[in-house]
Amino acid sequence: HLWALAALLAALFAAVWFEGWRDILVDLLDPLLVVRSDTDKALPGKQRETMRRGAWVTCLLCAFVALWDIMLHPVQEGLFEIPEGADGLDDGLPDLWDQSTMMLLRWKPTGMSQPSEPQLLAGAAEALGVETGEVQTQALFVKHRLLLFKSKGDQNKVPAHIRWKAAMLSPKGKLEQLADSDFPRSLNVTLCLRAHTLADVAAH
Incomplete structure (x- = not known):
């Protein structure tokens, strides 16, 4: 050529x-x-x-x-190939920008008795169609009735956050009487960072 x-x-x-x-x-x-x-x-x-x-x-x-x-002076062969021994490296998005690691579950007010963390994780795992051990808590805000969680080791072709959004449109099973389906399904990191920046600017 x-x-x-x-x-x-x-x-x-x-x-x-x-x-x-x-x-x-x-x-x-x-x-x-x-x-x-x-x-x-x-x-x-x-x-x-x-x-x-x-x-x-x-x-x-x-x-x-x-x-x-x-x-x-042609380009050296193998320059753009993955180095040997790097097959195990994770080339996906960082957790902060991966919506499947920033999923939200807000439960409805239930009076004095609050659902436990294992119950929330079990309900999320059931909705995602995975084992309970594949769902992990990122943060739990009891005061705001909010669970931030992620799906790890999910082999499904459809991303976890897409399946979670679909499940929350009409919660079934353990989440039917528990989840607030009107609450956002995943954390908007960009919006949070922007709000944090505006708060810092206002403080100074």
Whole structure:
């Protein structure tokens, strides 16, 4: 492909070199952009002409050097491949930006008796269709009746936060009498960071 590109550029240079072909190219490009001004408007001066020709030669040399570098110095094989021993690395999103690690469950006010953390996790696991051990608490805010949790080791093709949103549209099973389905299903990290920044600015 590189040799074909070099041949194409050489053909273009040859076409521009001959006056007949150059006039055709100028006529085609002139309606789009002005590629030359009238010859009678050219400012006389031997030094100006020498500098212009020197600029042409410099541009040609730079183009040839770039092509030479591309063709004779190819990219090292395996440079963009995953290094050996890195298969176990997690290339997913950080927990802060992964909605499947920032899912929310707010329970309804139930008077004096509050649901326990295991009960909340069991209900979330049932809604997600996973084992209870695959759901883990990130934070529990009893005062606000709010559980922040994540799903770990989930092998389902559909992301956990998508399944959680679908389940909370019409809670069933353990969550039917427990969950507040009108509450947001996942934490909006961007909105929280923005509110935190505004609070810091107001404080100072």
